[in-house]
Amino acid sequence: MKIFKKILMLLAVLMMVVTPFAAITADTTSSSSSADTAKTTDDSLKKVKEKGTLVVGLSADYPPYEFTTKQDGKTEYVGIDIQIAKKFAKDLGVKLVIKNMNFDSLLVALETGKIDTIISAMNPTEERRKSVDFSNIYYSGGKYIVINKKDKSKYTSKESFKGQTVGAQNGTLEYNLIKQQFPGATVKGLAKLNNLIIALQSGKVSGVLMEEPTAKAYVQNNPNLYAFNSKVSVDVNETGAAMAFPKGATALTQAANKTIADIKKQDLLDKEYVPEAAKYMKQSSKHNTMAxxxxxxxxxxxxxxxxxxxxxxxxxxxxxxxxxxxxxxxxxxxxxxxxxxxxxxxxxxxxxxxxxxxxxxxxxxxxxxxxxxxxxxxxxxxxxxxxxxxxxxxxxxxxxxxxxxxxxxxxxxxxxxxxxxxxxxxxxxxxxxxxxxxxxxxxxxxxxxxxxxxxxxxxxxxxxxxxxxxxxxxxxxxxxxxxxxxxxxxxxxxxxxxx
Known part of the structure; x- marks a missing residue:
């Protein structure tokens, strides 16, 4: 009888340990089959509407796409992506919920169901398309290099970084572009763009590769920085920013495409979203004392x-x-x-x-x-x-x-x-x-x-x-x-x- 009890106890413990792994494995193995039957069984849009919330994952350190500002003593998420997320949630008739985390954790959060979509200036690369579905491109910009202004004459092109270290955010297209198209340069990856700027100013890296709007945002708010066009070659299908969705979430992706089409039709990006992001950035630069x-x-x-x-x-x-x-x-x-x-x-x-x-x-x-x-x-x-x-x-x-x-x-x-x-x-x-x-x-x-x-x-x-x-x-x-x-x-x- 005692041996039987010990066996039951051991089995219970094993079940507690194995269950999470089994759930993840089941989720992974079922993703391929769910993609085949998405057209008939996809209920991604229905689930979002039933729970009444759209959970959006992003990394709020990427102005003017997404960043934070202080309004009436409270932290507010602002930027181009935030405006797009608000419109998308409004079009679906649900409440918007923002989940801010490291950029390189967003895909994991999406695949494990912690968020419904990623709206974080994410490039729809071929590698990412294997794991998630992407909406149409909603904003395109070039790839710029941010350097210290004192090095303006030293670094004038991507070739001039030979033997130097160039920074990029972990998990981004920019990280791979440095490895592929910066001859003789070493890539340095960090989770947060803020930390890369610190590394740049402290001499740990010679330049930081990022999206054009973001590069200009940092330069406008820091007189010691300078930015120029890197002129890297990028696949037209991989450049630009798009929303990411779980594999097979066709209905939700199509709903996002309708929102993006409406944004482009009304020219909301140039008329409202970009100017508003610039306004918040100017406010931050005026009232950015630590106190x-x-x-x-x-x-x-x-x-x-x-x-x-x-x-x-x-x-x-x-x-x-x-x-x-x-x-x-x-x-x-x-x-x-x-x-x-x-x-x-x-x-x-x-x-x-x-x-x-x-x-x-x-x-x-x-x-x-x-x-x-x-x-x-x-x-x-x-x-x-x-x-x-x-x-x-x-x-x-x-x-x-x-x-x-x-x-x-x-x-x-x-x-x-x-x-x-x-x-x-x-x-x-x-x-x-x-x-x-x-x-x-x-x-x-x-x-x-x-x-x-x-x-x-x-x-x-x-x-x-x-x-x-x-x-x-x-x-x-x-x-x-x-x-x-x-x-x-x-x-x-x-x-x-x-x-």
Whole structure:
């Protein structure tokens, strides 16, 4: 009977681990067949209308396509793509929902159902067409190189970058164009365009390749920059910006094409969308002092503290359970604890965050980014806390346990009143280090669009066209948070030593 129970427990655990992978595999294998039957079974448009929202994924660091501005103390998404998204949602009769994340995460979010479409100045390359469907082109522009103005005479063409490093956003057509058409140049890819501009100004890269409107936007708002036409050769079918949809979402793609046709018919891009984006960019350049964006940093601190506090509590409880499982005599529970701890400690936290959000999130569609971030950070913290607690328990002399048991205490009472209290005193500094590390590591959740401090910093960078100043403020904020926590932990450590 005991063996049967252990087998059932093992099967249950295996199902919990395998289910997300199975769901993703099923989704991948079914994509080819769904494409064949899209004409008869496609209900993409119907689903959007039934839920009443159009979830649009974008990377809001790409003016004038999409960027942020402050209106009445609130963060607003503005730009050409935002206007197109608003019109598309209005034409469908649904509410628009914006999901801001790294550009190189957008296709994953689309394929796992976290968003309905990508409207982020995405080029419809042949490689991308294998995974997603694209609408018609809604805006075309050339590829420009942004350089430091002082290097104006040094760099005059793409050939002049031989032996130099040229930057481009990860996952973009520009990244591949540098590798293919910049002879002797090395490509440097980063997730955010703001960080590439910082790299340019600090001499890490000699130039940054981007869309013409975006290049001109940065130059207009930064007198130390200069832009010129790269004259790269681009396939006419791959250039320009288009909306991206899940493979087989024919009905939704056709609806987007109707919206694009209406935009072109009314000439809304030249008459309204581009001028309005330029207006917001001018406003940002006039009111781009760091003090005016204090609400961004305040909101980031709030989310960072929420993630840290909740993750600390969950991670501590999970760590105790895992430590006791590993120290116990039950081979199955011991094996599970060891496997979990080694697996979590052997994989990067960023990968874990993205797997929880995009992997498990593919099964649980309603899983919010904040919840996914907290779950991932908590599970990661639990593995490290478990090892800290285990080392603390093992540091207690066996005689303490034997003495407690000889006095008639049960194993539970022995751990509760004798072992754990002494172990906590021994491991308090190590636990403190883990908690402090957690505050800093929580910044990783910004990759899935959680509005923590790092995420808000990136918004300030894109809104002010300044790269270093927001980072300097963020460093100070993180230092204040960790220093305050460190002092608090030291206070309680001193109290415990005197008890």
């Amino acid at each position: 005016s964006y204090w609400t961004y940093f305040a909101k980031g601190i709030e989310y960072t503290l929420i993630i840290t506090v909740v993750s600390v509590l969950i991670g501590f409880v999970l760590g105790i359970i895992l430590a006791l499982m590993r120290l116990g005599h039950n081979k199955l529970l011991h094996g599970l604890a060891v496997a979990y701890i080694e697996f979590i400690r052997g994989t990067p936290l960023m990968v874990q965050v993205m797997f929880v959000y995009f992997g498990i999130g593919a099964v649980i569609q309603s899983l919010p980014a904040l919840a996914a971030g907290i779950i991932a950070v908590s599970l990661n913290s639990g593995a490290y806390v478990a090892e800290v607690i285990r080392s603390g328990i093992e540091s207690i002399a066996i005689g303490q346990t034997e003495a407690a048991r000889s006095l008639g205490m049960s194993q539970k009472q022995t751990y509760q009143y004798v072992v754990i209290p002494q172990a906590i005193k021994n491991i308090w500094p190590a636990l403190g280090n883990e908690f402090i590390t957690l505050i800093k590591e929580s910044s990783i959740v910004s990759v899935i669009g959680v509005g923590d401090l790092m995420y808000q910093t990136q918004l300030v960078q894109s809104a002010t066209y300044k790269g270093v100043a927001p980072l300097a403020i963020t460093m100070v904020i993180y230092f204040v948070l960790t220093f305050t926590l460190s002092k608090g932990l030291n206070y309680f450590e001193g109290k415990m030593k005197h008890e």
